[in-house]
Amino acid sequence: MFQVFENVHNLGGKAWGHAVAVDLLNSSSIQDCSIHCFHYQQMFECFFKHILERNSQFASYSKSHKLNKLLEEVIANTSFKTNKTKYRSDLMVITVCAEEYRYNFDIDCQGYLESVDICNQLLTELLDF
Numbered sequence: 001m002f003q004v005f006e007n008v009h010n011l012g013g014k015a016w017g018h019a020v021a022v023d024l025l026n027s028s029s030i031q032d033c034s035i036h037c038f039h040y041q042q043m044f045e046c047f048f049k050h051i052l053e054r055n056s057q058f059a060s061y062s063k064s065h066k067l068n069k070l071l072e073e074v075i076a077n078t079s080f081k082t083n084k085t086k087y088r089s090d091l092m093v094i095t096v097c098a099e100e101y102r103y104n105f106d107i108d109c110q111g112y113l114e115s116v117d118i119c120n121q122l123l124t125e126l127l128d129f
Contacts, residue, residue, distance in 0.1 A: 001127055002043075011050035018043035033109040034097070040116060041067065041098035044091075047126065048074055055079070065098075067091035071122070080129045087122045090115035 005016035021039040030036075048070035052061035056077035064070060068091040074080050093115040097107045 001123065002047075005050075011046045011053060015043050015046035015050055018046060031109075033112055034100070034107050037094065037097040037107060037112055040119075041065075041094050044094065044119070044123070045070065047123075051080070051126065051129070052077060065095065067095050074126075078129075080126065082122065082125055087119060090118040091122075094119060 002016045002019035005012040005019075007013060008016065018039045022036060022043060025036045025039065044067050045065060048067065049061045051074050052070075053059050056073075058077075062069065062073060064073075068084075068088050071082075071084055071087065071091060075082065075084060093112060097112050097115075100107050
């Protein structure tokens with residue numbers, strides 16, 4: 001889905017790089033989904049910040065790593081509109097899983113993957129934007 005960002009400099013390109021890693025992990029037989037979560041969260045974070053950098057009035061974004069907070073910034077500072085309550089808890093799950101990855105905690109892969117399915121819908125909306 002991020003092919004359009006291939007070789008784009010800065011945040012769009014970083015989102016593409018993490019998307020490539022996610023695609024590779026999706027096609028592998030790795031059972032521990034924590035590395036997938038790390039790249040998925042980073043992909044979303046870079047993409048949110050890319051949107052804010054390109055489409056907000058001041059071309060800026062917060063230093064937050066919390067995806068639900070970044071979605072709120074995108075909605076408040078750009079013309080993108082969506083039902084943020086539909087995605088809030090799933091974005092929080094992705095953020096928490098990525099934080100747990102950093103500390104080597106086991107994560108609930110089934111719950112995480114269910115959140116990915118929901119967040120992929122948001123990703124489609126954002127890419128169409």
